[in-house]
Amino acid sequence: MSRDNPHASHAGRRLVAGVPYLWLLVFFLAPFAIVFGISLSKARFGVPPYEPLLQNGEVMAQWGNYAFLLEDPLYLTALLNSIQIATTSATICLLIGYPMALGIARAPDRWRSPLLLAVILPFWTSFLIRVYAWMGLLKNEGLINSLLLALGIIDEPVQMLQTGFAVHLGIVYSYLPFMVLPLYATLERMDLSLLEAASDLGARPWRAFLTITLPLSLPGVVAGFLLVFIPAVGEFVIPELLGSSRTIMIGKVLWTEFFNNRDWPLASALAVAMLLLIVAPLAWLESMRVRRRGAAR
């Protein structure tokens, strides 16, 4: 049954929907058209550092930037690297986050809120500073190496900063709360009498977990995985601060093209490629997930 108020004035509705609509059209959608346009242009020295697309009434579009993206293996490597790093990190997040979420969901009532708050709290502090904290721990003269040396476990410092390990660690650390929250939400909703039923029917706790809890929490697993994967795949700060020149990620490459090489058209072409290859599939996946969840209700 439709429950829209049939009397709401049309003018009022137009205003409510129109203001954000217009804003998003101008400041969110239009920029992508411009990015696409500039990706077809050529770099030059000057302000702005690209050649106008329209010159003497002629459209000067060319696909050279895209061809370059295909020619130089750097870009494909960066893309695959990003996907690999984001996937691995999200998986590690899942392995750490699942027991935490389960523990919070099954903890006594009065403990749940504080425990959950403790997971969210780091998210409200500066992201940059949390990454910075690991720089101090991981570097050669850092706390971890000093500790290991003092204990005699190693003889010389282990290179940890500026490695792939550090990038993974940074992503897992930064995005762990994004994994725990959706997992907690599904686990907390679960009807505990299902576990009692399973145990009544002869399932031991471990089997009950594998056959009941885990399958029922799959929507939370998918949501958490995506929430970690999505920001990780385009990450710039973590590979920049914790990684090295060997751990190239697509977000960092775009940044470099733009700020260091000042090649705006190539950066734009890269942005378009990222949109098509990463964002579009993710957005499609997300809309499918939301729709399925809506249908299940």
Next chain:
Amino acid sequence: MANGTSPANSAPGARPPVLSIERASRRFGDVVAVDRVDLAIGQGEFFALLGESGCGKTTLLRMIAGFELPDEGRILIDGQDMSRTPPYDRPVNMVFQSYALFPHMTVAHNVGYGLRQEGMARSERDDRVAEVLSLVELSALAKRKPHQLSGGQRQRVALARGLAKRPKILLLDEPLGALDRKLRERTQFELMALQARTGTTFILVTHDQEEAMTMSNRIAVMRAGRIHQIGPPRQLYEYPNSRFVADFIGSANLLMGEVVGMEAGVVRVRLQSGGQTVAIEVEAGVSFPTGQSVTVMVRPEKMEAGRQAFGGPNELTGEVVDIAYLGDLSIYHVATAGGIKVQVAMANRQHRQGKPLERGEGVHLAWHPSDAVILTE
């Protein structure tokens, strides 16, 4: 009455209609929720819209409140066409099924909300709120918030809020649905007393026929967006105009047959299975052509079952196949010789009855010709 003509579609003559609905329809996509409904409700009536969920009763109520606009037809309140009037301009208030108490306001603020919208002066408003709260016996809880109240108290706040503006009509959407059984029974009588005291017209939506019959002076039975019959509870029970209404209100034995003759206010019907002929008294002036297919409706408590033949004009034989013992009465499920299953309800009066009937016993069934109704729909 026996011929399917719906009687008393207009309100009782003495009361001028406070609400008239004229051929109102409301469609949602392909679904016709309310289908060309005509209805007139008199000032001061306690009226019930009765039907199963999805029958359109709630949509009809929401149309009276103004939350749904009719696709066709008109809604007149106190003679004024209000078909297009928004809810906030209608002299009608509603008690919602969920009560819809504003959680961020105290009981007094909830009750005074409508008066504040009217721009009523503060002192007058305070007086009115106090008056309505005392009417529902909640004066002591005026400063509480909804979450500090019990279910029954919330229901009364919703009622007080609906009455505070002295609406011409109070609409009640399943107002007792969220209460437990004991409380529901008590609240029914409180509602009736409240209605009598305020003189407000109440329109109640319910799926519970007992609730509708207890409280209201007239009931409209709805199905698939249409009103099947309107009348006082007794009329609906004793003289339903269709198999649907007969079956919906109370339980009914429906025997299919064919008219074989008519004489002096008595119709003779030959039953389809078994072939016995039974006699049914009808009002003078009502006639049925020979050969017409009809249904004979007999309420279980109007049938008698016994070991000996009764010797009356209507008599069937059969076997007891099941007995439901309910304490005050027992329901005997009897399979007749013709293969029809009927129910007979008999009070358990041990000393007058002798040994009660047992399962598997052969029995005779009988009923008086004036206790059956002929249905053609």
Next chain:
Amino acid sequence: MRRLSPWLVVAMALGYLFLYAPILILVVYSFNESKLVTVWGGFSTKWYGELAANDKLLDAAWLSLRIAAASATGAVVLGTLCAITLVRFGRFRGRLLFSAMTTAPLVMPEVITGLSMLLLFVALQQLTGWPDGRSALTIAIAHITFATAYVSVVVQARLGQMDRSLEEAALDLGARPLRVFFTITLPLILPSLVAGWLLAFTLSLDDLVIASFVSGPGSTTLPMVVFSSVRLGLSPEINALATILLGTVAFCVIIAGIVLSRRRGERA
């Protein structure tokens, strides 16, 4: 109440240790006398003093706070309008595009958002002369745009949960739609607006990438200053700054937690 399995307790303890150990070490070392961030040279608060004297950093912090407050406010207004449109207006022409535009920023890599916003501002300036160069204003516009999506999600959840008959009851009692919004809907979704504002504020305060793209010469935000100093190596001043930030956030969150748990009973 069932007892937690010891495995879970151990896993949780390790998880929380992982989350908090780096932060706590950061805090401890902010009181380190030594310039070397990793060597303990005795207790001192001198880095807080140096922080207080660092005008560049303080200016950036003040600018960031103002941008964050402005963007959070703007995002709450726009995000609430988005949420109302999506939850309450049913189907309308262009709804698909609208809902796509309010969700897409959530999955958009920051580098793309930043780049596209910058190119828009450059193109707009060429065409219309506005905006006149990049400044705090362009940063705020960019932050409003991407934070609107987050606010919209938070408010949508709350609006969706709200019992529609509350608004109908208000209409039924004679309140006009605008009044219903301000007396019923707004008070009931207020917690989500506050949550959305705080979220938008944090996102803006924390943003390095988008701000780097759309900032101008005179508009260096706190994360940009921190980033450039961190890129050069570790600095005890940053530890001190981190400690102050953490203290503030922890304080606010704990206060909010207490207030919320007190008011829980009033939820609709």
